[in-house]
Amino acid sequence: MKKPQPGRAEVxxxxxxxxxxxxxxxxxK
Structure with missing residues (x-):
């Protein structure tokens, strides 16, 4: 599994x- 991108992943x-x-x-974060 690839790690979610900071900020963008939250959206x-x-x-x-x-x-x-x-x-x-x-x-x-």
């Missing part, structure tokens, strides 16, 4: 499990 997939997982790691 495209605010409910995406991968994005939420990245938030937990602090990858997506």
């Amino acid at each position: 495209l997939h605010p409910y995406d499990p991968e994005t939420r997982f990245a938030h937990a790691q602090g990858d997506v």
